[in-house]
Ligand SMILES: Nc1ncnc2c1ncn2[C@@H]1O[C@H](COP(=O)(O)OP(=O)(O)OP(=O)(O)O)[C@@H](O)[C@H]1O
């Protein structure tokens with residue numbers, strides 16, 4: 210019931226037009242109640258009077274009534290369809306708006322395919338009901354009650370007899386309703402699962418192919434699809450069982466009319482005109498009952514779909530702007546972590562940070578090092594308030610980030626995430642994504658700084674080259690550089706690179722860094738990287754361990770300290786030394802075996 214009320218409330222902004230549509234619908238049903246009567250008169254008062262004048266008079270009356278009905282019907286449909294379309298546009302926009310502001314944790318819990326199926330097929334179900342199902346239900350009820358009143362007033366005994374099969378019909382419909390609702394819910398649920406399977410398979414198609422698991426994936430899809438078939442069949446079986454039985458009851462009503470009504474005419478208890486009127490009137494009660502099953506099915510679909518939409522609309526935003534949050538026009542780029550504790554909502558017992566302190570001055574380049582899962586990405590997410598500290602404070606320019614509107618905060622943060630994402634758009638559009646007003650020159654400057662300009666110019670249409678979905682036509686390093694150019698272009702006060710150059714060769718990376726040093730002068734940069742060559746030149750290096758800053762200092766200071774950093778340093782260099790020897794040995798062996806591979810000197 211709650212869902213029903215909420216579903217109906219989608220109509221609220223259009224109550225004026227909806228009322229108009231309901232009024233027109235009432236007029237249509239009103240004409241339906243008059244027309245059979247006029248037809249009866251044509252027989253009883255026209256034909257039986259034996260005067261053609263009377264017959265023509267009633268025929269014209271009938272025509273006028275029917276014409277009136279068609280006009281109201283026409284306008285009713287126009288108004289109603291528009292309301293339906295408007296509502297559904299609003300619902301889609303609302304959902305999309307919500308999806309934009311939901312935290313990333315929402316997307317982790319709800320598969321993309323589920324979201325897609327909700328925005329498309331579930332919204333459609335709501336549209337069908339609010340667009341016409343609801344109003345037809347109302348018209349049906351009106352027609353049933355109005356016609357019944359007339360029939361009972363004409364001949365209550367005959368009417369009572371005719372209602373017998375109708376009562377059985379209602380019983381069938383009732384049972385049908387009880388079972389068709391859950392059947393539809395199962396179909397929708399399965400539809401969501403099927404789309405998720407499909408969507409994940411398509412997104413991960415490279416992995417699927419790389420591991421030659423096409424067979425497995427196909428099997429998985431087939432299994433979901435088979436379930437879809439079963440759920441669909443189950444629903445159809447329910448309908449197949451119910452609909453013919455319903456039709457039988459309709460036929461029975463007419464048989465009873467012929468039997469009892471006919472007898473009454475012969476007995477002289479009822480006249481022929483009334484018999485004809487009756488025959489027509491019966492449709493006025495049959496269609497509502499007959500279609501009740503189908504209308505209920507439409508309503509059930511909408512009611513099954515609605516909670517799936519509400520689930521998105523009601524998903525908690527988690528991080529909302531404080532009412533008194535301020536807009537920052539400018540940010541110097543000073544960052545401070547004051548005794549920050551942080552744990553993910555779903556794992557409160559496994560803190561990622563346990564009293565972390567860190568002060569980054571404007572203009573400073575800070576490199577963050579730490580084992581996988583040590584909280585590096587979480588650290589930078591806290592700066593942009595993608596996550597929120599459980600305890601303690603994160604300050605930007607001396608202000609608690611919670612006191613700054615997210616939009617203005619993020620406008621000043623250029624972030625190059627761990628996984629570069631590019632839209633299916635041109636290179637230029639991808640770079641200018643965060644700065645729609647940027648000129649072409651700005652775009653090129655940013656691309657040069659990110660060392661992307663040269664390879665862009667080698668592409669067939671340069672900056673106008675279309676990049677496929679997820680940038681599949683680019684290498685990992687190229688994607689990273691475009692992603693970097695995008696972040697540089699917004700002219701950020703704080704630049705965050707989360708493994709942003711991990712796929713770029715060391716020499717290019719070095720060039721990028723030198724370029725960035727110039728650009729980021731007077732602002733703050735936080736660089737996360739595993740490669741020591743990347744972070745060696747930072748003003749300060751911090752090592753995260755056990756949720757706190759374990760070590761901090763310059764490369765030399767940390768080496769001298771002989772702690773965690775020194776260990777990692779040793780490991781990386783020793784490894785690369787050993788690797789070099791291994792490769793050399795290997796190549797020598799190949800040469801000795803004379804298997805055709807050259808052993809020309811390689812620069813290892
Ligand atoms: N959305 C999440 N919900 C719950 N736990 C998470 C979530 N994201 C990360 N974690 C956990 O929090 C810890 C810190 O993750 P984080 O991504 O900050 O690590 P990281 O240092 O960036 O690791 P990496 O070097 O692998 O990128 C990890 O143990 C991880 O398993």
Ligand SMILES: [Mg+2]
Nearest residue numbers: 585586587627
């Ligand atoms: Mg990370």
